[in-house]
Amino acid sequence: MNGRGNRRRFVAAMLSFLQPGIGHVYLREWVRAVLWGTVWLGSLLLVLTTAGLELTARNLLATAGGFFSAVDGFPMEAALAMFAITVFATMDAYWLAAREDYRIDDTPRCPNCSKELDPSLEFCHWCTARLDEK
Template identity: 25%
Template sequence: MSDHEPSRRRPWLAAALALLVSGLGHAYLRRWARAFGWYVLVTATLVFVVPDAAVDRVVAGDPPPIGDIAPALVVVAASVVDAYVLAVRDNRTRERRSSSTGAEEGPSRSDDRGETPRIEAATVAEGTETGETDAERGPPEAVSDPVEDEVSCPHCGRDTDATLDFCQWCAESLDA
């Protein structure tokens, strides 16, 4: 694993943290908006849906009727499952990206940071849907190359604007 490659996340740890404190599992995954959303949703459920008497009984250490706290349990369980599934999905995405970049052979173009940009299938087939010919599109210099306008973030792996010094998705510096 290289220095700038994001590390794999442990799904069980994300789930355990989400169970411990709502939103903490998502914060571990660096899904900040989602972490805040789950925290707000669990808190709103406790404040507006669960009866105050049930919350008071939990705080006092007495078990409340399960029907009273069921909505909060459902929301917490959904948060835990969501954190686990996100961690698994993120790990699979990282594995696919690392296997696809490691399997490339032959010459490749690099941008000014030394990274090899990915060429999407839509980029290769640009103009073929409209039936444009090369003569109608003009010389190659006149056609903007979307691959040169984007780089892959070394932290989150998403394509981001190459003119920025930071990733617009994870806000990490692109100067790795």
């Protein structure tokens, strides 16, 4: 594994830990970035309403900007739920970066299923797709 791949995994995971979805933007996984950002923001709004806090722009910005300092006003279950969402988003960003590094290696892969090819065959032994000879 090269140093670039390890750094990319670490940066994606750290960005996702700071704000779920940002690590996915770094990886250019736009759909997942929107999904994680929406899940996190929706959960934050749900926590704020169930904790009895006002939904003002100032409270939202203060809570989102300093989430760990704002957790004092949250019920324990709500804080754990928000932390779990953050951890899962972080793990997903790390996994995506690791998967992308795996696909960059020099082994020949099937253009149909992306699995490793047997060079002695004229077809993919995984999905049976015919391979063009080059």
